[in-house]
Amino acid sequence: MTLYTLILWAIFIERAYYYTVEREHSGLRRIAGYGVTITRGAASAMMFTYSSLLVTMCRNTITYLRDTVANKYFPFDASVEMHKYIAYWAFFFTIMHIVGHAFNFYHISTQTADDLTCLFRNFHHATHELPKFHYWCWQTITGFTGVVLTLIWAVIYIFAQTVVRRKIYNWFWYTHNMYPLFFIFMVLHGTGRLIQPPFFYYFFLGPVILFTLDSVVSISRKKVAIPVIRAEILPSNVTMLEFRRPENFQYKSGQWVRIASLALNKNEYHPFTLSSSPDEDNLTVHIRAVGPWTTHIRRLYDNFNKATPNSALPKLYLDGPYGESHQDWNQFEVSVLIGGGIGVTPFASILKDVVFSANQSRCKKVYFIWVSRTQKQFEWLVDLIRELEYKDRRNIISCHIFITQFFEKFDLRTTFLYICERHYQRISNRSLFTNLKAVTHFGRPHFKKFFHTVSSLHENAHSVGVFSCGPPSMTTSVDTACNEINGQTGARFEHHYKNF
DSSP states (O other): OHHHHHHHHHHHHHHHHIIIIITGGGSHHHHHTTHHHHHHHHHHHHHHHHHHHHHHTOHHHHHHHTTSGGGGTSOGGGHHHHHHHHHHHHHHHHHHHHHHHHHHHHHHTTSOHHHHHHHOTTOOOOTTOOOOHHHHHHSSHHHHHHHHHHHHHHHHHHTTSHHHHHHOHHHHHHHHTTHHHHHHHHHHHGGGOSSSOOOHHHHHHHHHHHHHHHHHHHHHHHTSEEOEEEEEEETTTEEEEEEEOOTTOOOOTTOEEEEEETTSOTTOOEEEEBOSOTTSSEEEEEEEOOSHHHHHHHHHHHHHHHHOTTSOOOOEEEEEEEOOGGGGGGGSSEEEEEEEGGGGHHHHHHHHHHHHTTTTOSOOEEEEEEEESSTTTTHHHHHHHHHHHHHOTTOOEEEEEEETTSOSSOOHHHHHHHHHHHHHHHHHSSOTTTOSSSEEEESOOOHHHHHHHHHHHOTTOSEEEEEEEEOHHHHHHHHHHHHHHBTTBSSEEEEEEEEO
16 A cells, blocks of 8 residues: 555656646646646546556456465455555545646636637637636536546445445446446547647556456356255345356355346346355355345245245356455464354355365364354354364364353353353353354453464464454454564464455
8 A cells, every 4th residue: 555655646746746847838837826736646646546446356367366476465355455545545636636627727717818829739719719617618528528527436436435335236336337438538538638648548558458358257257147056045134045066167265256146137246255165066155135135135035935946046147256365274284263243154165175175285273263243143154063063073173152242241141151151061062052062152252362372272383374254343353463462472373354
C-alpha cells in the first residue's frame, strides 16, 4: 500500500508541476488559477488508479502467480483489499478532478472569444459566440463525456457500499458490471484534446490486455452446466450442495470457486469456499442463507427436494478454482486453524485433506479452533468433525470448540456447565454438548495464551502457520496476538486471514 501510494502521488506531482511551471507560457494557469494544476494532476492519478483496479481483478493470473516465487514479495491474497484501497484513492482524486473542473470552466467562461482561440488551439466556435459554462458541459466531447462518467461513477460507488451488497447484491452486481461503459467514456473523454493529447492508453493498455486474457479463461469454463447430485437442507440456515467435479478440475484444499444457478440468474456469480477434499470425487459447498441470493438458493433446493425428490436438481455454472491463503496450511509443520461463524467452511476441506494426506503432507500437527455462539449454530460441522475423529488414527488434529454465548467470567450458570462438561469428558472422553473428543470451552478464546501453549509443545518448530477466517473482530484479535507473541517464543507465528 505504501509503495502504491508513493507511485500514485509521484504521478500527481509530476503532472501538477508540469502545468504549474513548464506550461506557464501557455497562459492557462494564469486565467484558471491553480485549478488547472489540481485537475491535470488528479486526472493522471485517476488514470493510474482505474487501470490498476483491473489488475486486482485478474483472478486467474493471481491464482497462478501465488504458486510462484512472486508470492514472497507480493500480497496476492490481499487483492480484494487492495481493490478497495485503490478504489478509495480513485474516489478521492475523482472528487478533486470534478471540483477543479467546475472552477476551471467558470474562469474560462469569463474570457473573450479571442482568448479562447489562443488557449485552445483545437477549439472552433463562431466568432460572435462567447461560450459559457453550459456550453463546455454539454456541447463539447470532453464536457459531455465528463458528465456521463460522473453519473456512472456515482452509481457504481453508491451500490458498492457494504450495506447494499448485503441487502440487494444483484444491484451491486449489475452496476459494477457497467465498468466497460465507464472505460469507453474515459477513452472518449480525452479525445477532445482541449488541453493535451490523450495519453490514457499509457496506463490502460497493459492492464486491459491482461484483464481481457484473464476473462477469456473464465468465460471458457463458465458456460459448462454442472449437475447437482445432492442438496441437503442443514440446520442454522446452511445448505450443502454436492455437484459433479468437472473433468481435469484440480484444486487445493482451502481454495474457492464462483457459482451461478441456472434456475435463478445464470449471470450472477457468488464466491464460496470448497468444503470438499481434493481426494473426493465430487465437489461440495456449504452456503449459509444470510442474503437474498443465498436465501433463494436454499428455498429453491428445499422445494425441489420436497416436490420432486427423485428428479434432477437445478444445475450450476462453475468458475474457478481460485487461490486462497488458507491453501498454504501444509507449508508448516504446525498449523493453527481458527474459524468463526460461516468462516469455518474453508477448514472443512482442509481438515478432510489433513486426514486423507497425512503421510504425504509436511504438516504434522493441526490445531483447529472453532468459535461459535452456540453449540447448535453450525451442526453440520459437528458431523464432519466426528467423522474425522474416527479416521484420524495418528491424532494429527486437535480440536477446541469455544461457545461464546456464555459469560467470560464464571458466573453460577457457566460454572455449573463447566463442571458438568469436565466431569462428562473425564468419564467418556467426549464433550457433553457435541459428543466429540474435541474439548469444549465457554467464553471467547484467549489466543495469546493458546499460542504460548502451542509454542511450548513444539519447541523445534521454527514457524507456525495461523489461518483465521471469520468476522473482522476475531481476525483482528488473532493478528494482535500473533504480533504480541512473536519475539517472545522461539517459533514465529505467521498469520493469514480472510474476513466474511
